[in-house]
Amino acid sequence: MFTPRQMLLIGALLAPQAQAADTPEPQDLRQIFIQHYSSAVAEPGILSDAIHQTLSAYPLYPYLEYQVLRSSLETQTEERINDFLMRNADTPLYGRLLFAWARHTGEQGRWDSFNTAWQKIQRPSTELKCLNGQYQLEQGNLTTAWNQARELWTVGHSQPDICDTLFDTWLKSDNFRSADALNRYRAALFEGREGLATYVSRFITDTSDQSEAKRSLSLFQNPRLLLDEPKQLSTSTTEAHRLLEVTVRRLARQDLEAAIQLWIRDRERLKVTTDDQAELSSYLGVWYAKRFPDAEGRKLLTQLDPNFRYPNLTGWRVRLALSDRNWPQVSQLISKLPSDERQSDRWRYWTVIANQAQGKSDEKRLASLAEERSFYGFMAAQILGHRYELNDSPAKLDQALLDKLAALPAFTRMRELLALERYSDARSEWNLATSDMPPEQVHHAAHLVSQWGWHHQGIRGAISSRQWNDMQLRFPNPYPKLFSRHAGSRDIDPAWALAVTRQESAFWMGAKSRVGARGLMQLMPATARATARRHGISLPELAKLSEPDTNIKLGTAYLSEVSERFNGNQAYATAAYNAGPNRVSKWLEARGELPLDIWIETIPYDETRSYVQNVLSFRVIYERMDERPVALFSDSEFATLALNQQD
Structure with missing residues (x-):
């Protein structure tokens, strides 16, 4: 009241x-x-x-x-x-x-x-x-x-109960056919829902449809059957291509090499089109390459993609050559990438390193790369002793436009929603309000909400308006004192902790990952509790992780732990913060002798590889924005780069 x-x-x-x-x-x-x-x-x-x-x-x-x-x-x-x-x-x-x-x-x-x-x-x-x-x-x-009923019913998953009335009426009608049930039966198996398929089987009344259902179930339950008995599928089999794909995917979980062999054999036999081969061929090949197969195993990759049709797989074939330090093969494989891929900073860098290793001076290309604001550009700059380029283009804001935007009803609601921490509603308001805005207005709107403290949306607004060089908007630092105090107390670089936070949450306090990580530095509950116990930090309830001070205090404490575990190597420690220390230890045990840049390039988790490269780059960006001296790698780390380990 x-x-x-x-x-x-x-x-x-x-x-x-x-x-x-x-x-x-x-x-x-x-x-x-x-x-x-x-x-x-x-x-x-x-x-x-x-x-x-x-x-x-x-x-x-x-x-x-x-x-x-x-x-x-x-x-x-x-x-x-x-x-x-x-x-x-x-x-x-x-x-x-x-x-x-x-x-x-x-x-x-x-x-x-x-x-x-x-x-x-x-x-x-x-x-x-x-x-x-x-x-x-x-x-x-x-x-x-x-x-409408057929479209909704013939899917591989259960539908809401509200659909039952429509379905029941249709299933009893003359319009429903046994073939409809077979289609749903297969769709259920394709999605791995054998229980649903069992339910649907009661509606399969045609003898030939029942036979097809039995065939589908046999391949689902025993995918190796097709490897031994090719006659199970032929070009006349209904949905042969889809059945082949599902069988191969299920076999890959049991025996990846056998699955690749089956796919290589039957994609041609069953006349799967080149376009329809692409996704599964690339998927299987990359998965296999990430196991770092020996020379015999790599022949399988050549058979899978003899004509270098799949850039992602070709990229991993380059990485395998890097792990061998087979520089002629690195050069040869990079040349097989599409032109736009070859011009990316990644492959420009490795082209230079491969050329240098083969006695071909390539400083001009290296100098050009050093002008880029990227992980590879920063590596090139450090190799040449050049200053790290930010290519900053400060925004020229129109105050009248900012005021006009702030006065719009959608933005007044947005600001109140932020004050009430109703972030999902605020984002819905943003999405609708900016859906028809020209880029210049979106850019101004991003600055406006960033001024309100909604830095996460400001960063997203910079991206959607393609303002890649507006460094103030893309790289805010809303808690400089907290990072300085808590990172300093743990004897780690505040800019490193800041870069981790920028990568983890982009400063969205309400961030919560699909696996449960929370807050600015995206701490998992178990990790937060264990870190709090080890360091004597108060964490009476997980809700405290939404408070900047508590989150940064715990995040920097944990970051200091992984840093100590990996002897201060920021690349290894950053990978451990993302993928877990035990996993990184296994990677080091398997490939720790590699030069540091090759080790980073061959991290088998795509997310972790990008994460490490972003965090190390963001740290340089933050230090440069504050005009502090910085190096991408420490002297000891720099000495282990591939270029510095060549004879």
């Missing part, structure tokens, strides 16, 4: 003679909103007209109004819903309420209202498609209804 102060504020707003000085302050409206938003969810009818009138001037009032409507759809009229939709067509709430209203009216069988809503929806959900199928049935449009 209201506090006395809030009651006075509401009374002052409603009273005709209220003075301007009695108008609620923004922070007061924010508190009233917070207090009553939960009521809008639980008991929408409890909110009085006075509350609505008081908050009508608050930027987030549409969210309260939406929640009231969303929580009481059963009592709402189409007129009331349409009134809200009309007034809020430029907000993310429009789509949310429209979807909810369409589903509600469909479930209630209010088909006229459903169809009115359906006509406004551009990308309907599966649930709404099923309801539309029911609507078409009600209208007697059987062809449309059956087509």
Whole structure:
């Protein structure tokens, strides 16, 4: 309920003679909103007209109004819903309420209202498609209804329960065929859902379809069967290409070499087109290359891609040559890459190193590369003793445009949502508000929200507006004192910890990865707890990981641990922060004798390789932006680069 102060504020707003000085302050409206938003969810009818009138001037009032409507759809009229939709067509709430209203009216069988809503929806959900199928049935449009049912049912996964009415009607109709069931049976196996396939098998009534289902299941359960019995698939087999692909993928989990051999044999035998071969050939080849096969094993890669059609696989063949330090082969394989790939900083660098190793001076190319702001450009600069180039192009901002953007309703809502830490809603507002903006306005908008402290979105805005050289926007440092204090106390480079944070979360405090890592430095809960115990850092609850001070304190403590474990080598320690210390130790045990740049290039995890290169580069960028002396590699690390280990 209201506090006395809030009651006075509401009374002052409603009273005709209220003075301007009695108008609620923004922070007061924010508190009233917070207090009553939960009521809008639980008991929408409890909110009085006075509350609505008081908050009508608050930027987030549409969210309260939406929640009231969303929580009481059963009592709402189409007129009331349409009134809200009309007034809020430029907000993310429009789509949310429209979807909810369409589903509600469909479930209630209010088909006229459903169809009115359906006509406004551009990308309907599966649930709404099923309801539309029911609507078409009600209208007697059987062809449309059956087509919708077939499209939705013939997939390799379960569909929402709301679809059952449409499916049950279709399954009992003359339109349903045994072949439909076979298609879904195979789709289920293709997605690895054997249980669903078992359920679907009851609908396969045709003898030939049953035989095809049995064949599909045999290959699914025993993929080696096809290797021993090629007759299981022929060019006349329905969906032979798809069955071959699934069989090969399942066999690869058991025996990768055998799977590659099967694919090489049958992709031609079953006349799989060159285009259709590409994805699986590259996938299998890269997977196999990351195992670092011996010379005999590498012949398999040549058989898999004799004509160098797959750049990603060719890139890994270059990496294998690098791991052997077979420089003529490195040069030869790089020449097989597409022209645009060869011109990337990565392969320009390795072309130079391979040339130098073969006695061909290539300083001109190296000097050109040293002008680039990239990991490879920075390596080239350090080799030549050149200054690291940032190629910074500071933004020339138009204050009038910034003010205009800030005054837009979408941005006033965005700012309030950020204040309430409703980041998902804020991002929805951003996406909608900037969807039709020209790049210059998006660039200004990115600076605006970055000024508000939403650095993560500022960085994303720089990317979407292609402002690659706006270094202030792309590389903010919102917590310099925290990084200096906590990294300094652990005797590690604050710029390194800052670079890790920039790579991990781009300074989004609400960041949470799909595996559960949290906060600025993306700490896993178990790692955070263990680090807190070892270093005597208070962590009473995981929610504390959303606080910058706690997160940076724990993150730098853990970073210091991996740094110590790998003797201060920042490349190894950075890899360990991303992939785990034990995994990096295994990589070092297998290939630790390699020059450092080759070791980084041959990290088998693509994410970790990019992560290491980005973090090391970002550290240089941050130090250069603050005009501090910096080197990409320490002297001892630099001495282990490939160029410095050549005879």
